[in-house]
Amino acid sequence: MIGPRPMRKLAGLGLIEVMIAMVIGLVLLAGIYRVYLTTARTSVTTESLAARQEAIRYISERIGQDVRMAGYRGCLSDTGEIRNALNPNPATAGSGRTEFTHSDFRYRYDRYAEGFDATASGWSPALPSSLTNVVAGTDVLTVRASLAADVFVIQDMATTSADLRINPLSPAPLAAGNIVMVSDCSGAAIFQASGYTVASSNNSLGVPVSYGNVVHNAVSSPTPGNWTQDLGRKFSAGAQLIRIGTVSYLIRNSARGSGPALWRVVDDQAQEVAEGVENLQVLYGDDSDGDRVPDVYRPASAFTTSDAWRRVVSVRVALLVAGSTRRAGSNDPHTFDLLGVSVGPFNDGRLRRVVTLTLALRNRLP
Template identity: 30%
Template sequence: KHRRGFSLIEFMVAAALGLLVLLGISRVFVAARVGYGLSEAKSRMQENARLAVESIQRDVRMAGHMGCVNDGARMRNNEWFVHLPGTSNVRSFAGADFSDQFARAVEGFEANGSAPGASLSLTGALGGGWTPALPTALQGRVAQGSDVLVVRYLGPTRARVTAFTPNASGARVTVDTTVTGPIQAGKTYALADCNQVSFFTAASVGGGGTTLVATDVGGAEYYSPSTAYLYETTTVAYYVGAETNGRLGLFRHVMTRGGAAPTEVLVPGVLSFQVLYGWDSNEPMPDGAIDREGTGAALASATVAGGTAHSRIGQVRAALLLSEEGPRAGGSDPNRSRPML
């Protein structure tokens, strides 16, 4: 009789070959899956970086917008009228809340030890030292080693003034709120035309949010309804902070008087944020050329004719360090060196 089937040796050889083929297929599948995961993570980081840069770029381009002209022109022509709480001089913002310091359209806070060329260990912990010192509203929010960028401007939407009635206690202003929506009492607003700008707090609002009393406005100022507009003021701070889950991310903090303001995590997984500022240092008048660049600390100590260098800023360079998944606040990042600015 002839034997049929496989011998034990043949079966073991076939099983071994089958296992090798299965192992090869598994390795191809795992490699493809890992490659897809890396590609997806890279795409997500690139998208996050694009979103962060576009948001910062949009706010920085608006910095110093004061209606018809920019903050530099207002300062040189002495066109400020300031009626904000804490101020004693209608030409100065001294004493006003940090969010209302519109003489500094761009302001920077340099994390100590993070200047160009310095080495910095990112621990992810909140707090640390900055130059100049952080305002109260930002203390305890910013991750160690990351800079803070603050921009101020009059909002892009405006309400046309339809009536302006000055009196001793403050001008009564009526506006067309079709575009902006109702005016809110207690918020900071600005009246502006091509000749002057007045900052004030809406003391009271009536007419369904279309009429407001502008405290102290109407003494030296008068605004023609045909040329004046009402703007809502905007102050935004960018910094790296901790999300509710403990992960680090880039925050966009809309600041208001007293510090009670909404914050939003603009981009998750941001480990560090570094900023350099460029300004025109020509004396006695600016010539339009950016000839100085430095950190927020250098900017704070620089002086030009008529005040600080903040009014001469014409360039902002920012760098972001992102990861697929940021470290938890208080934890540590992998020991890798990454050059930034």
């Protein structure tokens, strides 16, 4: 007869088994942590790229709209006559295209486009006093463009110095101090609005009719003021009133102190467009044979007169845009080519991209 089998004593885990389990656990934890880091880094990078793409889209639309509207005159042709009522009196302001030429950069409406080329010692031509804090080594692009939707004259001018009457819009389309062009298919005049009010008068049936009244008195304040109230001709109902201004794109440090940013300066008012734009380079399409097609792209320093700038029919813009994410220990050994200008390399862990735009000045095309 076989007796009961003796029971074996239970033994705990040995040191070897514990160490093996710990090693396996550490390997699994390391794998999970690596997956987490990769996922987190990918998420941050994707978010940064998306933000950069959105910034690029907005920048392209913003610059494109201003460039396309440069020199807009309504239905008046590019060769049509324009009277400049802004101070100083063009008869005493020097030679050249006196009906357009102005000594102040902000009111130089004879130049649809203008620029300032970064050099080793500054800019060529020199920057005007109204453009400040520009990052060294970056170009400046300027266009004279329409700033607001057109409004229309609703009553014939009684004299060449009469106020201009438009529809009483809300909010008011114009304010005292705005630079305005009134234009029809036969001519145009540039002046500074010295006042805008809503008034009323009786029509032919004796019914009160409201209208917006645009005043353009001969005054010296605010700057630049008008040297004359006379617009040179009586504009009829249907003529367009276009608010115009000098728009400059340049690189300054961001208002938040986060590095360079693209700024848009309208006359004296500056607005930050997008952070992370570190460089701007511009070339201008020169129509040397008068067929309204660019024959060669040149830097701003190649254009030294108003007549030379009037040959510009397009602009080519290159921007260096950096993402917001920084990865410690990561660098980019590449240099970036911006229209022949080499920028970089960088060692701050940020992803960068060069954006190049070629934009036509529509009002200079055939």
